[in-house]
Amino acid sequence: MTAPLRQTYILVVFLLISLGISVFLLLDSPDYINESGASWIIKEKEARSRLLSIPILLYHNIDGTGPFSIDLGVIREHFQILKNKGIRVIPLTELINRLENPVPFDDRVVVITFDDGYYSMHTKLVPLVEEFGYPVTLFVYVDNINQKSRKMLSWDLLKQLDSKGIDIQCHTISHADLTRYSRKTDYASRRKLFEELYMSRRIMERNMGKEIQFFAFPYGKYDLEVVHFAELSGYRRVFSTDYGSNILTRNNYCLRRQHIKKSYTNAYIESLVE
Numbered sequence: 001m002t003a004p005l006r007q008t009y010i011l012v013v014f015l016l017i018s019l020g021i022s023v024f025l026l027l028d029s030p031d032y033i034n035e036s037g038a039s040w041i042i043k044e045k046e047a048r049s050r051l052l053s054i055p056i057l058l059y060h061n062i063d064g065t066g067p068f069s070i071d072l073g074v075i076r077e078h079f080q081i082l083k084n085k086g087i088r089v090i091p092l093t094e095l096i097n098r099l100e101n102p103v104p105f106d107d108r109v110v111v112i113t114f115d116d117g118y119y120s121m122h123t124k125l126v127p128l129v130e131e132f133g134y135p136v137t138l139f140v141y142v143d144n145i146n147q148k149s150r151k152m153l154s155w156d157l158l159k160q161l162d163s164k165g166i167d168i169q170c171h172t173i174s175h176a177d178l179t180r181y182s183r184k185t186d187y188a189s190r191r192k193l194f195e196e197l198y199m200s201r202r203i204m205e206r207n208m209g210k211e212i213q214f215f216a217f218p219y220g221k222y223d224l225e226v227v228h229f230a231e232l233s234g235y236r237r238v239f240s241t242d243y244g245s246n247i248l249t250r251n252n253y254c255l256r257r258q259h260i261k262k263s264y265t266n267a268y269i270e271s272l273v274e
């Protein structure tokens with residue numbers, strides 16, 4: 001083979017191999033690669049935009065014991081951080097309305113929630129939210145409400161709280177870990193889920209005289225079956241303690257909350273809301 005002929009031969013072989021590789025790449029699920037790549041970029045973009053990515057803070061007791069109770073002075077500092085940074089505290093319903101009709105907020109917003117229904121909600125939280133003018137949501141469980149004890153919230157007190165901008169919502173009857181029952185299919189387990197999710201809502205609606213739309217999982221524990229039961233029970237949205245913010249354009253049924261712990265520094269709180 002002469003030199004020019006060899007060169008032509010090598011070129012043709014090279015072109016054929018290139019063509020073969022191109023056809024293989026084209027046929028080898030190119031749509032999947034392109035689509036997932038594009039949606040990944042969109043998701044990354046969404047997550048970076050604070051006007052679309054909304055944190056929900058979760059507190060428990062105030063001035064109590066244990067890692068989930070935070071002193072009033074510290075919570076006031078957190079509230080002050082939001083004020084200093086011009087971060088607007090919005091009602092939970094405003095966030096859900098925006099999820100269902102996703103338009104970015106004009107400013108940075110945050111939602112504040114409290115779980116369980118400690119008596120400190122009446123003695124400490126009410127003056128605090130009145131001082132700052134912040135709307136908050138309180139998830140209570142029915143067994144934690146007592147008409148007779150002076151150290152526990154009653155339905156009357158909860159109605160007072162509700163009229164002062166503390167939106168009362170549901171957190172089961174007995175604060176049970178619902179995944180203990182969702183894994184089983186026997187009658188007793190199904191009935192327990194029905195009571196904790198559906199009956200709790202009806203009891204609260206009857207006593208509060210308002211519609212209960214939201215549900216928070218005790219201990220943040222849930223699975224697909226629990227979420228399915230919550231949907232059947234008529235809740236508009238449910239709330240976990242999964243780490244992270246909520247992206248408006250994703251319109252998730254199960255929303256994340258940032259669980260605030262005693263050990264968190266103010267710098268860390270700032271990083272969660274900025």
Ligand SMILES: [Zn+2]
Nearest residue numbers: 115116218219
């Ligand atoms: Zn709880």
